[in-house]
Amino acid sequence: MENIYPIFDTILSREDKQKLLKQRAIVVWMVGLSGSGKSTLARALENTLHEEGYLTQLLDGDNLRVGLNNNLTFSEEDRKENIRRAAETAKLFMNAGLVTICSFISPVEKVRQRAREIIGEGYTEVFIECPLEVCEQRDVKGLYAKARKGEIPDFTGISAPFEAPTSADITVNTAEQTLEESHQILVQQILDRIKY
Ligand SMILES: Nc1ncnc2c1ncn2[C@@H]1O[C@H](COP(=O)(O)OS(=O)(=O)O)[C@@H](OP(=O)(O)O)[C@H]1O
Ligand SMILES: Nc1ncnc2c1ncn2[C@@H]1O[C@H](COP(=O)(O)OP(=O)(O)O)[C@@H](O)[C@H]1O
Numbered sequence: 001m002e003n004i005y006p007i008f009d010t011i012l013s014r015e016d017k018q019k020l021l022k023q024r025a026i027v028v029w030m031v032g033l034s035g036s037g038k039s040t041l042a043r044a045l046e047n048t049l050h051e052e053g054y055l056t057q058l059l060d061g062d063n064l065r066v067g068l069n070n071n072l073t074f075s076e077e078d079r080k081e082n083i084r085r086a087a088e089t090a091k092l093f094m095n096a097g098l099v100t101i102c103s104f105i106s107p108v109e110k111v112r113q114r115a116r117e118i119i120g121e122g123y124t125e126v127f128i129e130c131p132l133e134v135c136e137q138r139d140v141k142g143l144y145a146k147a148r149k150g151e152i153p154d155f156t157g158i159s160a161p162f163e164a165p166t167s168a169d170i171t172v173n174t175a176e177q178t179l180e181e182s183h184q185i186l187v188q189q190i191l192d193r194i195k196y
Pocket of ligand 1: 039061078
């Protein structure tokens with residue numbers, strides 16, 4: 001890029017901020033179909049980590065899409081841009097020392113790979129595994145019914161692709177586990193990674 005001079009050697013590093021906060025900063029990147037349990041588990045994880053004394057930040061697809069990403073649709077190109085912006089934002093929070101919990105469908109390997117590259121060391125992929133049939137049966141927001149009727153274009157799993165991650169760092173299966181079981185697995189796995 002021309003005439004742009006980013007400063008990378010800031011006086012305070014991520015390490016300095018981690019030291020102050022006495023925690024290791026990572027990005028917990030939750031991947032899964034709509035209704036798989038991303039938001040529920042992300043919120044529960046954030047609450048538990050907060051109670052344990054960790055400074056956290058939650059970034060959620062629906063929330064970012066009403067603000068920072070409010071000009072983006074669900075086309076392939078716009079999802080790519082959605083994830084790029086989300087990953088750049090997550091990286092800023094991580095570099096400030098926070099345990100950053102991200103909840104985005106992130107439907108295809110190519111966009112997840114991009115998020116992994118942007119965030120770098122600390123990117124921790126969590127697959128919230130749940131078969132489409134179960135997500136559709138839950139239909140928490142009534143979106144699957146609308147998508148089946150053709151009222152929502154490009155709906156993930158119905159009329160837009162979802163590629164299950166093959167290289168996730170952590171997987172929970174919300175069709176086979178209770179909410180409490182999935183939550184406990186996540187808390188234990190994440191605490192191991194953020195203890196200073
Ligand atoms: N077409 C289509 N496909 C999928 N999802 C849709 C769509 N339209 C709206 N929604 C709502 O948007 C939420 C997903 O946004 P994300 O930013 O996470 O999606 S993506 O990562 O860019 O694919 C998703 O939230 P979750 O249910 O929490 O996943 C839906 O509430
Ligand atoms: N093991 C589990 N983990 C997370 N959610 C679960 C689990 N079992 C059942 N659920 C239910 O599944 C639904 C998931 O919805 P939500 O968290 O909004 O999904 P998403 O954010 O992926 O769209 C919630 O109603 C939640 O109570």
